[in-house]
Structures are given as C-alpha cells and as structure tokens.
Amino acid sequence: MAGTLTMGEISNTSISFSFCKEERLCSKTLIEALFKSKFVIKSYPYIFSVLKTELKCDFPAQVLVVVSKKKHAKATSRNAIKRLSREAYRHHKHLLYECLVKNNVTCAFGLTYIASEKLPAADLFKAMSKIVTKLDEALSKPAC
16 A cells, blocks of 8 residues: 555654544545445444545545534534544544554544533543454454
8 A cells, every 4th residue: 555654654753643634534435435334333422434445645544523413403512522523533543543554454434423412521532442442353353
C-alpha cells in the first residue's frame, strides 16, 4: 500500500492528536458500503461500523461520526456529541493505526452514537478504548 504509514513510522514519530480533512470519510459510495457492512463492534454508547477497503489517502483509516437527529433534536446537542466523539477518536487514533498497520489493513469507520442522552467525556473515552481492543482482537483472527 503506497502512501500509508508503516509500524516504524508510527512508533518513531511523535504521536499526533490532530484530525485533518483527509482522515474524515466523505465519499458517498464508501459511506453506503460502510453501512451495508456486516462488520460492527458495539460498545455503548457507540456502534462502530468497519469496512476494509483501499483508501486514496496517506492514512490507514477514515472515519465518519453520526448522531441521530431523532434522538437529539437540537443541532447544538448533536454537534456537541460529535465534537466529544471526535475528541475520543483522536486520543485513541494512534492505537487504532498501530492495530491497522500491524494487520496490514486500511479501513473506513462509521462511529454511530446510539445513546439517547449526552454522556460525559470519560464514558466516551472508555467506550473508544474498548472498541480499539475489540477491533485489534477481530483483525488478529485469521477469519476476519
């Protein structure tokens, strides 16, 4: 995979907690395929959809954050939850990238918030670390 980071590059560089435009999933065809994908990881308050695919960027993953308009009617509430979710993703991104590079995989991710109330950031961070652990276990299995 040309252009993707290798394990040595990840461990030798300082950890970047940025979340740039290239890391955001914008392709309509990939988004449709992502939500048709059967590979999901559930860790309350998230459903983490995974689609193994070749990406046209320098990162091993792209992510989409979704908050239901039905459960959170006010845009300010949805935006605040998305902001916290992106923050949780950013802080666990380096672990996720190590997992993907170790297994030589590039993926598109959908992070869907399913709780009907806004949860504290600490709960979102715990859920994200569980997701990374479950994803590492799933990708390490030969059947996946």
